Amino acid sequence: RKEVEQDPGPFNVPEGATVAFNCTYSNSASQSFFWYRQDCRKEPKLLMSVYSSGNEDGRFTAQLNRASQYISLLIRDSKLSDSATYLCVVNWGDSSYKLIFGSGTRLLVRP
């Protein structure tokens, strides 16, 4: 089983749509969870951390289910500029700064 698993997509959605990405992780000791965004040929940029109670940042909502070892990202009212690859990232173990990256889910938002 991969350490962090994501559906590679691509998800092709019209502007204004709502889209959700899911991710599962294998290490039950992980404590830190993130969604990063990566544009083509660029470095990853932190989109948001994911907290146990779930958190929202504008059009983006992240949820964590520790029992199922599952993380989700919901994007509402998609914009063309949201087109990118979204990386699910988990720290390795309970006190490690080592990050494990999922292979990413590609999102294409069309006009």
Next chain:
Amino acid sequence: GAVVSQHPSRVICKSGTSVKIECRSLDFQATTMFWYRQFPKQSLMLMATSNEGSKATYEQGVEKDKFLINHASLTLSTLTVTSAHPEDSSFYICSASGVRQGSSSYEQYFGPGTRLTVT
């Protein structure tokens, strides 16, 4: 603004030569720096973890004699790809972990990456 810089952003070298990539944290002291490699259409793979003043910890399958890491100060880490071969062509990204001024939590900040092409 950028908090981690990398230099060079792009390099082309001949097979058999060595290439050095620098990673600098610009406005904070990075106790730990990480080096990643990303092949096309694949995810970032951690190569090694570097702590200031000590030897780097390499991930399984990464040759420490080929990928030399030096973390001589709290703001600078270097990765040297020795005797580069075409299969080493990749996107190398560093990240720095620390607490920025005004922040209360450890975060990891990524450099812009270095695209290495070995001919």
